[in-house]
Amino acid sequence: MGMSVIISAADAQDAEEILKLQYLCFQSEAELYGNYRIDPLVQTLDSVRAEIAESLVYVARLGDEVVGSVRGSTDPEGTGRIGRLCVHPRLRGHGLGARLLRAAEAGLADQRAATRFRLHTGHRSESNLRLYQRAGYAAVGNTTGEDGVMMILLEKEAQAPAAYVASA
Template sequence: MGMSVIISAATTEDAEQILKLQYLCFQSEAELYGNYRIDPLVQTLESVRDELTANLVFVARLGDEVVGAVRGSIDPDGIGEIAKLCVHPRLQGHGLGARLLRAAESALADEQSATRFRLHTGHRSETNLRLYRRAGYAPVGNTTGQDGVRLILLEKDAAARAYVASA
């Protein structure tokens, strides 16, 4: 009998697994941009622990293994910031990223009273952009990350949490 993937709040004990998963997942992004110094690949274990304390962090678990993660925080203007969504490569394409995104959105709206959601992804990251478009996000601008990667900023209204069926 197979196991189900469970989405739950992360604990401080998850920090090392989250960092290892993040390192694995963002290799393809680094290759896409020819930049192996992108922020998720140079993050320290201590800063992941800090995020677990300061932010909403959700993980997807397959048994005891963390196979997905996402972070959420709220800014002073009530905008829910969603970051570092990642799913283990062997489980990508099965809706797990969308489930993690919904968990972050729900918590930010319900627990933190977010009025809008904001996230970003690299301009060449078509798979990510497709996921976010399906989730109702629209581009609102561009910026360049500290790592030099051009990012597309996307937002949606928190009241529009329902997923759009079309890509």
């Protein structure tokens, strides 16, 4: 590849690239469910900007290109909520999703005092379920999203804070 993928906090200038990447990445999910109105495909640029301002948002960069992204926030009970994890299709299968997931977990634990993590994925999204299970998540229930897709809810307890190195 020649360059290392660097994971860092997103800033306001990343919003448009994040939205474009999200749109590209979630096409396969939309196809899997036969639903092109899933939440990630109808999100607006303004709402991505708001998430960057209010939440923890990390990007993976290959040179100047944003090739991955993840968001995290905490609820009043201290649960870190992780979402919109996406990796450019040409870079999938190389551990980048796991690195982004660890970055979100570390940021939520260290900066937002999260004591557990929760995320969700579509019930047919087998590769996502495998990733989350390998990362220690367990299914705790399901729900139907506003877009009509059945989502599997997964959780895990936060470990003791560990230093996360946001580099190669």
